[in-house]
Amino acid sequence: MDLSDGYIDVPSGKVAVIVTSLEMLGAPPVRPDPPTAGWQLASMPKPDLDWFREVFRRVGTDWLWFSRLVLSDPELRAVIHDPAVEVYALVQDGRDMGLLELDFREPGACELSFFGVVPSAVGTGAGRWLMNRAQEIAWARPIRRFWLHTCTADHPGALGFYLRSGFRAFRRQIEIADDPRLTGHLPRSAAPLTPLLRPEVVR
Numbered sequence: 238m239d240l241s242d243g244y245i246d247v248p249s250g251k252v253a254v255i256v257t258s259l260e261m262l263g264a265p266p267v268r269p270d271p272p273t274a275g276w277q278l279a280s281m282p283k284p285d286l287d288w289f290r291e292v293f294r295r296v297g298t299d300w301l302w303f304s305r306l307v308l309s310d311p312e313l314r315a316v317i318h319d320p321a322v323e324v325y326a327l328v329q330d331g332r333d334m335g336l337l338e339l340d341f342r343e344p345g346a347c348e349l350s351f352f353g354v355v356p357s358a359v360g361t362g363a364g365r366w367l368m369n370r371a372q373e374i375a376w377a378r379p380i381r382r383f384w385l386h387t388c389t390a391d392h393p394g395a396l397g398f399y400l401r402s403g404f405r406a407f408r409r410q411i412e413i414a415d416d417p418r419l420t421g422h423l424p425r426s427a428a429p430l431t432p433l434l435r436p437e438v439v440r
Contacts, residue, residue, distance in 0.1 A: 245411070249434050252301065252416040257396060258408040260384035264376040265403030270369055271362030274329065278337070278370050281324040286313055292326065294423075296336050296353040301390040301428040303417035305351075323374070327354060327367050334358045335367050339375060347375040349385035359392065368402050388412065390431055 247253040281288075290313075293305055305313060317324055321342040327335030335354035341347050349371060354363045375383045385404065387395045400406070417423040418433060425433070 247413060247434065250416055250419055251413050251434065252390070252431060253411060253413045254301075254388040254390045256386050256388045256410045256412050257406050258384065258386040258410075259399050259404035259406050260382055261403050261405065262382055265372065268365070268369060268402075271365050273366075274361060274363070276334075276363060276366050277328045278367075279326045279328050279333075281326055283318045284324050286310055286317075289313070289317055289324065292333050292336050293351070295333075295355050297351075298423055298427045299356060299429075300353070300392060301417065301423070301431055302351075302353075303414075303422050306417065306422040307420070322350075325370070325374075327358075327363060329358070329363075335363060337367055337371055339371065341378060341380070345380055346382040346384065347378065347380050349375075349383065352385070353392075364398065368398075372402070390428060 290306065293302060296302070305316075308316075316322060317338070319342065321340070323339045323341070325337040325339075326333045327337065335358060336351055338349075338351040339347055340350045352367065352371065354361075354367065358364075372383070383404075385399065387399060392398075396406075416433065418425050418427055419435065
């Protein structure tokens with residue numbers, strides 16, 4: 238691929254995002270929890286696959302989350318049932334309102350694989366509360382690095398949120414993939430801020 242300055246065409250039927258990777262190399266200063274709204278963190282050991290996909294969709298459809306939706310049952314099970322991968326639900330009034338996945342498979346490191354709350358919980362402080370729990374769990378382990386990646390299809394405030402949480406950006410990439418709205422993994426109405434490039438209309 239030509240990496241010189243200028244424009245790079247995205248093939249029809251594909252979606253392109255800019256991915257920013259971030260990390261912290263030590264536990265950050267403790268940030269106070271927002272006023273409580275009855276949130277609880279529920280550990281989900283070996284979560285049911287249908288449950289995981291349902292919460293994944295509820296949290297991520299607006300932001301074009303699809304990477305786990307394209308996995309077969311054995312592929313998904315191999316990840317989220319791995320003893321070194323921990324899945325949690327953010328629960329409020331008995332309802333699952335957020336998803337947290339921590340991946341400890343790399344020695345000395347933890348990846349914040351998936352983190353998010355459902356649209357109705359955005360702006361309520363639930364994300365800050367969930368991030369505080371994520372940091373507590375991660376840094377209670379013998380790790381030297383806590384990292385994640387986000388992209389331009391995510392919530393517009395996501396990158397700033399992660400920076401305020403103590404992460405620093407260290408890498409930027411362009412990811413091109415099949416548009417999940419055209420493959421049937423997400424509805425056509427998903428991620429309205431990311432236009433569809435339908436093969437039949439691209440000139």
